[in-house]
Amino acid sequence: MHVHHDQFEVRTHGKGLCEITDQIESKIDKSGIQNGTVTVFVQHTSCSIVIMENADPTARRDLEEFFDRLVPEDTDYFTHDAEGNDDMPSHIRMVLTRTSETVPIVNGKMRLGTWQGIFLFEHRRASHRRKLFVTIMGE
Amino acid sequence: MHVHHDQFEVRTHGKGLCEITDQIESKIDKSGIQNGTVTVFVQHTSCSIVIMENADPTARRDLEEFFDRLVPEDTDYFTHDAEGNDDMPSHIRMVLTRTSETVPIVNGKMRLGTWQGIFLFEHRRASHRRKLFVTIMGE
Amino acid sequence: MHVHHDQFEVRTHGKGLCEITDQIESKIDKSGIQNGTVTVFVQHTSCSIVIMENADPTARRDLEEFFDRLVPEDTDYFTHDAEGNDDMPSHIRMVLTRTSETVPIVNGKMRLGTWQGIFLFEHRRASHRRKLFVTIMGE
Numbered sequence: 001m002h003v004h005h006d007q008f009e010v011r012t013h014g015k016g017l018c019e020i021t022d023q024i025e026s027k028i029d030k031s032g033i034q035n036g037t038v039t040v041f042v043q044h045t046s047c048s049i050v051i052m053e054n055a056d057p058t059a060r061r062d063l064e065e066f067f068d069r070l071v072p073e074d075t076d077y078f079t080h081d082a083e084g085n086d087d088m089p090s091h092i093r094m095v096l097t098r099t100s101e102t103v104p105i106v107n108g109k110m111r112l113g114t115w116q117g118i119f120l121f122e123h124r125r126a127s128h129r130r131k132l133f134v135t136i137m138g139e
Numbered sequence: 140m141h142v143h144h145d146q147f148e149v150r151t152h153g154k155g156l157c158e159i160t161d162q163i164e165s166k167i168d169k170s171g172i173q174n175g176t177v178t179v180f181v182q183h184t185s186c187s188i189v190i191m192e193n194a195d196p197t198a199r200r201d202l203e204e205f206f207d208r209l210v211p212e213d214t215d216y217f218t219h220d221a222e223g224n225d226d227m228p229s230h231i232r233m234v235l236t237r238t239s240e241t242v243p244i245v246n247g248k249m250r251l252g253t254w255q256g257i258f259l260f261e262h263r264r265a266s267h268r269r270k271l272f273v274t275i276m277g278e
Numbered sequence: 279m280h281v282h283h284d285q286f287e288v289r290t291h292g293k294g295l296c297e298i299t300d301q302i303e304s305k306i307d308k309s310g311i312q313n314g315t316v317t318v319f320v321q322h323t324s325c326s327i328v329i330m331e332n333a334d335p336t337a338r339r340d341l342e343e344f345f346d347r348l349v350p351e352d353t354d355y356f357t358h359d360a361e362g363n364d365d366m367p368s369h370i371r372m373v374l375t376r377t378s379e380t381v382p383i384v385n386g387k388m389r390l391g392t393w394q395g396i397f398l399f400e401h402r403r404a405s406h407r408r409k410l411f412v413t414i415m416g417e
Contacts, residue, residue: 044393053185080337278281
């Protein structure tokens with residue numbers, strides 16, 4: 001059994017989903033681990049990691065629209081607004097989704113379903129450089 | 140330390156929660172692993188894995204009703220509707236919940252609290268055969 | 279590779295976020311594990327574990343207010359109310375957040391981002407003693 005840590009950055013360009021499945025696959029290849037799990041962890045509180053439908057971009061746009069309406073930027077009772085009115089909604093959208101995902105690895109590949117992709121979900125309007133940490137455990 | 144992978148299917152019959160705690164326990168028994176973790180992962184984007192109150196069925200019905208109202212099927216701005224109007228709500232309900240749960244294993248048993256059960260949460264109206272992947276790591 | 283289990287309790291005093299990052303760090307120190315993951319799991323269905331912004335208390339208050347409005351205690355269609363009208367909302371708020379978090383450990387420390395803290399999110403109004411289970415796996 002081994003532990004293999006790795007990291008990478010994703011440059012985001014405003015709110016929305018960025019697929020990172022290929023980057024995770026290449027970290028698993030590099031680790032040499034054949035069976036176990038990979039945990040993808042994002043080191044921020046204003047973006048998320050989610051598994052989502054990876055085939056149809058309209059599904060991602062509808063999801064983004066839903067979150068924009070569920071946690072509106074112009075919510076009048078928010079007081080945490082030093083960084084702008086997209087700051088507090090971004091923390092709430094992160095809490096409503098996930099900071100990490102853990103996926104099984106079998107014979108060196110993630111066991112994702114046919115339509116599953118791993119995405120960084122950016123909640124801020126400005127461009128950001130997001131740090132991701134990948135831990136692969138297994139044999 | 141060992142890695143033990145297993146899988147099973149659950150046949151769902153429309154929207155709602157199906158308890159799978161016993162199936163997970165039997166996979167742990169079979170693995171022989173006494174101490175570690177189990178990760179239960181569902182290979183789909185229109186259903187979820189959640190831990191939920193397992194004693195009172197009214198709690199599960201209220202939860203289902205809440206999700207029906209939070210992400211209504213007749214939402215007019217959804218454009219991803221090729222598979223029907225329960226398709227896009229199912230992806231959003233999945234993102235708002237979880238694709239996997241990780242639970243500690245101590246002396247061969249999951250350390251769930253008294254009222255915790257593991258459930259597959261089906262978000263589609265039609266019957267589906269859902270694939271679950273179980274990874275048990277430990278010693 | 280080793281598995282190290284530990285547990286502790288947190289006394290809550292009504293709804294809100296209680297930071298537990300230091301308690302988790304001390305369990306990791308005690309384990310002696312330098313590289314791997316820690317899974318923090320709460321053995322209840324009416325509170326959550328979340329990673330959240332740890333610097334500004336207004337962010338936590340806004341988050342609590344958002345959840346109070348998203349799942350109101352006076353929701354008229356809830357039927358699971360034997361323990362009071364904060365009971366069913368607490369289960370739903372738990373399902374909308376998380377029962378556990380898994381965080382990478384590198385050189386004996388969690389690899390949290392600068393503004394990330396681990397919190398117990400209490401959803402009940404009364405004081406409770408909450409049981410947390412910590413599983414550290416690695417080498």
